[in-house]
Amino acid sequence: MxxxxxxxxxxxxxxxxxxxxxxxxxxxxxxxxxxxxxxxxxxxxxxxxxxxxxxxxxxxxxxxxxxxxxxxxxxxxxxxxxxxxxxxxxxxxxxxxxxxxxxxxxxxxxxxxxxxxxxxxxxxxDEYRSVSASVRDAGGYAKTSVPLEEFRWADFLRHRLHAPQNDAEFDSLIMKAVELAKSEAALGLPGYLG
Missing domain, CATH: 3.90.1530.10 (Conserved hypothetical protein from pyrococcus furiosus pfu- 392566-001, ParB domain)
Structure with missing residues (x-):
């Protein structure tokens, strides 16, 4: 290779x-x-x-x-x-x-x-890019073959959640973000699980 x-x-x-x-x-x-x-x-x-x-x-x-x-x-x-x-x-x-x-x-x-x-x-x-990956890993949405899917999720979350300022805020934000990812507001995003 x-x-x-x-x-x-x-x-x-x-x-x-x-x-x-x-x-x-x-x-x-x-x-x-x-x-x-x-x-x-x-x-x-x-x-x-x-x-x-x-x-x-x-x-x-x-x-x-x-x-x-x-x-x-x-x-x-x-x-x-x-x-x-x-x-x-x-x-x-x-x-x-x-x-x-x-x-x-x-x-x-x-x-x-x-x-x-x-x-x-x-x-x-980009904190929201990290949030989107953590949300996927936590079962908030499924990994797909759609190019740049994590960025689409990051933008979705960016407009709905405050950016975490430290590790503790980041960790507590993930559960909120998982719920949001499974809501109807996320319908249409790649890997949406509902």
Whole structure:
């Protein structure tokens, strides 16, 4: 399987959940040798080649960032599409049309593609992205193959719940968020369980 340096991967989103990254980093740091190699191989990073054959990660930003924090230098990648012949504007349009990019900041506001970060570990922390992952893990909604589902849930929760200011508030917010995720207000979101 082809591998690339994590430093070569360009992000296609503006934010990630720092709590989720912290948990994943701790999990990777506990692994050694073959166990670590198997964990890394289990989640190859899907990439799309952009202009000048620059690899852009279109998923697993959290995995790549956690591995980088755990001092892993290279990750396995899977090429999803080669768009290297497109102009930069055409490239970002193709990513958007395929739902392979999420150009929104931690406030849920759209930003220009020119403001995308250069490195995958430099993304903004979005508490609601962490909340959405925790809600899914707690059974609030089902994991699906819908691209960027966690961001849609994060935006839904962002407009209905106050941001947690510390770990205790985060933990108590999850139960409220699970109830909200199962309410009719969430009908239509990917993985809705009702």
């Amino acid at each position: 082809k591998t690339l340096k994590i430093s070569q991967l360009r992000p296609t989103q503006m934010t990630h959940g720092l709590r989720e990254i912290r948990q994943k980093t701790e999990a990777y740091e506990r692994l050694k040798g073959h166990e670590l190699e198997m964990a890394i191989a289990y989640k190859p990073i899907p990439v799309v080649y952009g202009p000048d054959e620059v690899p852009y990660a279109i998923d697993h930003h959290h995995v790549a960032t956690a591995l980088w924090h755990a001092k892993v230098k290279r990750v396995p990648v899977v090429l999803v599409k080669d768009l290297s012949k497109l102009s930069l504007a055409e490239f970002w349009l193709a990513l958007e049309n395929n739902r392979w990019t999420y150009p929104y900041n931690a406030l849920g506001q759209r930003v220009p593609f020119s403001e995308m970060h250069a490195y995958i570990w430099d993304l903004e922390g």
